[in-house]
Structure formats: structure tokens, C-alpha cells
Amino acid sequence: MAPKPTAAPARSSRPERDRGTTLIEVVIAMVLLGIMSAAVLGILFSAQKTSVDNRNRVAASNLAARELDLVREQFMGSDSGPVDLATIGLVVNPHPLAGGVAGQPLVLDGTEYTVRRSVGWNITGPGKSACEGGSAVEHPTLIVTVEVTWPNMTFTQPVVNTIALAPERGQGLSTTASFIAVAVNDYKGVPSSGRTVTVSSAGETRSAFTDASGCAVIAVNPPAVGAVYLATFPDYGYVDITGTSNPQRNVGVVMPHQLAANVQIALDRGATLTIRMTGGVTAADVAGSTISLYQSEASGSTVTPHVVTGLDTIITGLWPTQYAAFFGTVQPPTFTNMTISRRAGTPSSRCRSSSPTSRSPTCRLPAA
Helix, strand or coil, rough: CCCCCCCCCCCCCHHHCCCCCCCCHHHHHHHHHHHHHHHHHHHHHHHHHHHHHHHHHHHHHHHHHHHCCCHHHHHHHCHHHHHHHHHEEEEEEECCCCCCCCCEEEEHHHHEEEEEEEEEEEEECCCCCHHCCCCCCCCCEEEEEEEEECCCCCCCCEEEEEEEEECCCCCCCCCCCCCEEEEECCCCCCCCCCEEEEEEEECCCCECCCCCCCCEEEEEEECCCCCEEECCCCCCCCCCCCCCCEEEEEEEECCCCCCCEEEEEEEEEEEEEEEEECCCCCCCHHCEEEEEEEEEEEEEEEEEEEEECCCCCEEECCCEEEEEEEECCCCCCCCEEEECCCCCCCCEEEECCCCCCCCEEEEEECCC
């Protein structure tokens, strides 16, 4: 018997090249999965950071409220409470948590919080600033401001709480009390709040914060013949228009029962400027030479020399404004980009240090 013919295997209608998953498809799938995973991780990290910031801010708000409650208790605890609080003025971490030490950060859930408290008299009545002058009211109120900060805040604003306390008659200031009002603005001319102002004479030293109007009011007790007072601004990293850190201003002679409101200052965080040498020179060619920064303000122009440290010279503690840089100490007639011999000429370049919070700008100083 002849064998039965076997049936031919059925042919797939799908082309051979379409069978299975190719390497290219796998790579594309992995790339898409990676992109989606990165997006999801970014959202998760952002949500985690927001959660941490919110937790820290809630803890800081509780610490600020706690400090104000303790201030109210001291304020009403005795007849001298209001004056005692005002006499202390500015204080940092005055009330530690259980097991803590006064003056040291307050630790909650592993995070260190700094509580700064400022107490001062509102001597010119509601809606008025003592920095604008005028006369003191008969019964001033006590303004208490508490600011709480913590590490790694980046762009998160500190927690600030303010209350006004009114002493009863006989518990406030004496009729011979005097005041020094100091106005602080930033580099844009905007009132700067939260800046530390310290005034001192031969017999006393007092400190306070600036309020929302940029004004710090400090009660002082000069003798009957008056006393000379000096105002300083000790906040770290802040400079005045000349680039001076911890600047000083002369208040002058303060007499009993006087409001001295003659001090104003422009104060802001010091900016950083990088001057970069171009034109094919090496660090050895320029190291040790002198470059100067030209600064022009309404109060006048200044030229400040600096020693070159290499191809990049970083200058810190600058007032945020526009500068020009040139080689040597002889000011060129114009400040335009030019290429002249680095040994004999005076090439110059315009630079701008525009904001104390922006990244360090770079001024390119050409050299042949």
C-alpha cells in the first residue's frame, strides 16, 4: 500500500520579519520606561521635599507661638515685666526645650531650629514709623517679633510672628526714656525687615530687629548730659554700599526723652564676581598682577584694586551694582571691551553684579 501523503505545514500569513520582539523594540521600550520612571521619581522627590518643608514649617510655627506665650507670661508676671523685656531687646533661643541649653538651637525630630526674638517700643502710635521722625506718644506699646529659622531652608521663608502688648500705666517707660530709630533698605531701596541693629555708648549696648517698614526702634537710657551712640549692623554676609561688612554709622549725642531718627543705611547680602582672563594667556602670565574694580553710585565713584590669583579671580563681599574691571590702577578713559598688551595696556570690561541671591556673574577681561 502506498503511504498517505502528509499535509504540508500551514504557512503563517505573518511575514518572518514580524515574528517575536526585535532588539530595537526592546531598546525603545526600555527608554520609554526610563523616561517615565525618571518623571515619577522626580514627582516623588519633589513631594517628599515639600512634605519635609511643611513639617519643618509647622514645627517652627509651634516654636514661635510657644515663645510668644512665654513672652506674654513674663510681660504680665510683674510690674517691671514690660521694661525688662524691652531692656533685653534682641535675644536668640532664650527658652530651651527640656534638656536643652539657653542660647543653643532647639532640636525637634533631629532638626535644629533657631528662635530670634526682638522686643521694642512702638513710640509714635499706630500706622506711623519712628524712622520718619516725629514725637513720641505718652504711652507706647511693646512690639514683640519672633523669627524661627532652620537649616537647608533654600527658598523657604522663615516663620515670623509679631504681637503688640500694651502695658498698664506705671509699667511702661520712664519719662526720661530715649529712642534711636534706624532705617535699613536693601540694594533696590526697598525696606529690609529682619536686619539686626545694635546701638552702643560708653555705658550700654542694645539691639533690635528692623520691622516690616525697615525700621528698628531701640530704647536707650542716656545720662542727664546725654551720650554719644554708634549704630552697627552685624548680620553675617551683609555689606553696605562700600562693600564693608559689619558697617558702623554715627548716631550722635542722644539726650534724655529724645527720639533720634537720623540714621539710614543701605544694606544687603554681599555679591560675588568672577573675573576671567581671556586671550590665550596662562595662569602664570597673570598671577600676581593687579586688576581694579570701578564702581559708580549716586554718592560717588570708587576704584578698588585686587590681586589676580589665576585665570579666574573671585571677588566676594561686593555691593550688588554695576562694575567695570581694568588692569592696573590707572583708570582708562572709557570702559569698553578692548585687547591691549597685558603688560603695558589697560584692557577693560563691563561687569554686573546684579543680585545678592543670583549666581556669580563672570566678567571677561581680555589680554593679548
